[in-house]
Amino acid sequence: MRFWGMVVFGVLGTAILLSLGIWQLQRLAWKQEVLRAIESKILAPAVKIPQTVLPDAHSLLPVRAEGRYKGDTVRVLVSQKIYGAGYRLITAFELVDGRTIMLDRGFTSVRSEIPSTPEGRGQVIGNLQWPQEIDSFTPENDLAANIWFARDVARLAEHLKAEPVLLVLRDSSFETEAATPLPKMTANIPNDHMNYAITWFSLALIWLGMSGYFLYRSRDPQS
Structure with a gap:
């Protein structure tokens, strides 16, 4: 019973950490699209300053x-x-x-x-x-x-x-x-989602390795 409890604990922990890493990759794709849109706006051809300038409409x-x-x-x-x-x-x-x-x-x-x-x-x-x-x-x-x-x-x-x-x-x-x-450039906008993803995937690998180690240590010596 204890053995299978540890199996479930290891699998669930690994699955959660992997899902967090995948979520960060999805956030990375979203952030890159946002940055591309901002950079496209920043580097568009320059125009004359509008007679009426509105912060919401004319930012960047x-x-x-x-x-x-x-x-x-x-x-x-x-x-x-x-x-x-x-x-x-x-x-x-x-x-x-x-x-x-x-x-x-x-x-x-x-x-x-x-x-x-x-x-x-x-x-x-x-x-x-x-x-x-x-x-x-x-x-x-x-x-x-x-x-x-x-x-x-x-x-x-x-x-x-x-x-x-x-x-x-x-x-x-x-x-x-x-x-x-x-x-103003997009290089100044933080985009650390890849680092976060690598961190979560690394933790998933460590969790999986430690779970396997504990399962090995708790195996039935008579089996």
Whole structure:
């Protein structure tokens, strides 16, 4: 009786772990399809910024804009794997039609001097974004030191006297732009389902091996 109980226990445990691994493979296929759709949207041909910009309808929309930088630059503290700690530089950008949006110009290290804002008129290409970077752990911005801790589009727009529209730079015709663009890419979106699947399948193999070992140890010596 004990022997068959251990058999059932081993088979059920292995089946559950295998099913979890298969579920993660299914999640992987779903996630890859989602990422392909996002990447297709991000890399679509750039269009002019709509007259009426809607966050739900135009998030990640690739756009091109012509105009000039104006006013101060806000520094948003971030960390990049390759470069370490640094700032995203966000500056108001006045379009040729008179509207003013905001431009996320890219990254500069905390060890570097903040680059000057390019002068004159130029063209920029990027994607519209409304990042959700604020949670209960986000500290208050240090306005005196010009250090922000999240890209809060509404507050940034009020501070920079611009529309609540953020364009994350991908390419620029400004020759003096010294920041490193950090465009939105699917590589930044976590996709660990394959690792999870391998973990569950490995656990299933270990469970099966251990079950077999215990069955071998508990076999009837008289048989």
